[in-house]
Amino acid sequence: DAGVTQSPTHLIKTRGQQVTLRCSPKSGHDTVSWYQQALGQGPQFIFQYYEEEERQRGNFPDRFSGHQFPNYSSELNVNALLLGDSALYLCASSLYAVRRADTQYFGPGTRLTVL
Amino acid sequence: AQRVTQPEKLLSVFKGAPVELKCNYSYSGSPELFWYVQYSRQRLQLLLRHISRESIKGFTADLNKGETSFHLKKPFAQEEDSAMYYCALSGLSNTGKLIFGQGTTLQVKP
Numbered sequence: 001d002a003g004v005t006q007s008p009t010h011l012i013k014t015r016g017q018q019v020t021l022r023c024s025p026k027s028g029h030d031t032v033s034w035y036q037q038a039l040g041q042g043p044q045f046i047f048q049y050y051e052e053e054e055r056q057r058g059n060f061p062d063r064f065s066g067h068q069f070p071n072y073s074s075e076l077n078v079n080a081l082l083l084g085d086s087a088l089y090l091c092a093s094s095l096y097a098v099r100r101a102d103t104q105y106f107g108p109g110t111r112l113t114v115l
Numbered sequence: 116a117q118r119v120t121q122p123e124k125l126l127s128v129f130k131g132a133p134v135e136l137k138c139n140y141s142y143s144g145s146p147e148l149f150w151y152v153q154y155s156r157q158r159l160q161l162l163l164r165h166i167s168r169e170s171i172k173g174f175t176a177d178l179n180k181g182e183t184s185f186h187l188k189k190p191f192a193q194e195e196d197s198a199m200y201y202c203a204l205s206g207l208s209n210t211g212k213l214i215f216g217q218g219t220t221l222q223v224k225p
Contacts, residue, residue: 003158004158031211033211040124040217041217042119042121042201042203042215042216042218043159043201043215044215048212055211056211058212090159094211104161104213106158106159106160107158108158109158
């Protein structure tokens with residue numbers, strides 16, 4: 001089991017563009033959470049998906065949206081990119097039935113640079 | 116407001132010295148507290164959580180509700196402990212949503 005995988009590893013976009021990041025959860029997991037980690041900061045919770053629905057959301061604008069597919073993989077979409085969206089985007093997977101924060105497994109992240 | 120504060124960006128110690136990474140939190144309720152670690156070129160991983168009251172790699176952390184603190188301690192630092200450490204909390208009603216501190220880089224010098 002490769003654990004949580006994310007693609008791409010790095011991405012460079014310009015202001016105003018749109019971006020899609022992808023995440024495949026750890027085998028057996030059905031819940032995906034997304035975090036944004038700006039340089040020098042801790043990760044910030046964006047939202048969580050289970051059964052293809054957004055279950056929880058952090059303090060992020062509607063430009064940030066997501067999707068979960070029947071195979072539990074997930075996408076994070078960011079529209080109208082701003083320079084401030086430059087960050088490492090982390091995906092974490094878990095099992096909803098357990099519903100404990102300590103059972104989350106993190107992926108390696110996607111580094112997004114907005115120019 | 117829910118918040119986790121790690122006052123030190125960098126903590127540098129010599130091998131064999133004691134280590135204490137500070138973490139203070141603000142939360143109206145009974146949170147769960149965690150320490151996550153990220154070694155160089157590796158992904159973020161759970162180190163320990165307060166509920167288990169266990170020692171992992173020689174590290175311990177005690178939840179002090181009076182001082183709202185959850186400091187991470189190790190009596191004798193090793194070079195392989197050098198990493199970024201994040202304190203995080205999860206409210207019992209917000210399962211899956213972790214609130215992280217800004218992180219502390221621990222540098223253990225030979």
